[in-house]
Amino acid sequence: MLYASRLTLATLCALALLQLAPALPQSRILGGEDAAVAEFPWVASLRLNKAHICSACIISTTQLLTAAHCVSDMGTKPVAASALTARVGSVNQFAGGSLVDVSEVLIHPSYGNFLHDVAIITLSKPLTFGEKISKVALPEQQAETEPEELAHGTPVYGSGWGEQLDGTASYKLQKANFNTVSSQMCELEAGYGYDSVLCLSSAEKQGVCRGDDGAGIIDDNKVLQGIVSFHFGSCGTKTPDVAARISYYAAWILSNAK
Incomplete structure (x- = not known):
């Protein structure tokens, strides 16, 4: 899954000059190294009909965040909540921890074509927090101002x-490092410089891979900055990976918190 290297600004500028061939988005992540037990206690394996489909992030004792397309039946209509479960408290996607049923799925009302790719999942019963299960910190909501974009080249982790x-x-949770790509640079490299997304740099044959959709992207302070959405073209191209930028959705998340 996650496997990324730090690209210099000079490298990014050179990449921006390359002509990018049109490609359909795919959700992918490659390589990585094993995460330690309890290193990412907010991470959950989201399962549809008992099979892992995406990752998710615990944001409270009863709610998770994931990518909208992971739980979309068609557009903003979600799949049946009864078909979903979440494994929490384990680095093994197949065993350990606890399997918790889902009672409700809420997709962002503006979701479509991988934009606003965020959904809130409500669990059927509260989680008990401890060393292996806890919530991730969310960005602070900034009243009456646009949330500040992370500086180009900021180190982040997934x-x-x-x-x-x-x-x-991988049966075992993987981890990796990325650097953020500014909106201007992401527009140059991928035509995707939207305010609502967080672009991530990785080297060729590295980056997001199928099964990592919905994975959380955190900063040095372990604050959730993004939810993995998709990658352009084949897995491991040099085009930036794309995540939903959580600070953009802070008000929506807060208004739907339980």
Whole structure:
């Protein structure tokens, strides 16, 4: 799954000059290294009909955040909550921790074509927080002002159970480092400089992979800055990975918190 390197500004500028071939978005992440037990206690394996489909982040004892497309039946209509479960408190996507049923799925009302790719999942019963299960910190809501964009090249980190280089899925939670890409640079490289997204740099044959959709992207202070959305083209291209920028949705998340 997650496996990324730090790109210099000079490298990013050079990439911006390359002509990018049109490509359909795919949700992917490659490589990585094993995460330690309880290193990312807010991470959950989101499961549809008992099979892992995406990652999710615990934001309270009863709610998770994930990518909207993970739980979309069609547009903003969600899949049946009864078909979903979440495994929490384990670095093994197949065992350990607890499996919790889902009672409600709320997709952002503006979701479409991978924009506003955020959804809130409500669990059927509260979680008990401890060393292996806890919530991730959310960005502070900024009243009456636009949330500030993370500076270009800011180090950020992610974890999930996505596809490996050999095409298999990791049973153990993987982690990796990324750098943020500014909106201007993301527009130059991918035509995707929207205020609502967080773009991430990675080297060729590294980046987000299938199964990591919904994975949380945190900063040095362990504040959730993004939810993995998709990657352009084949897995591991140099085009930036794309995540939903959580600070953009702070008011919506807060208004729907339980």
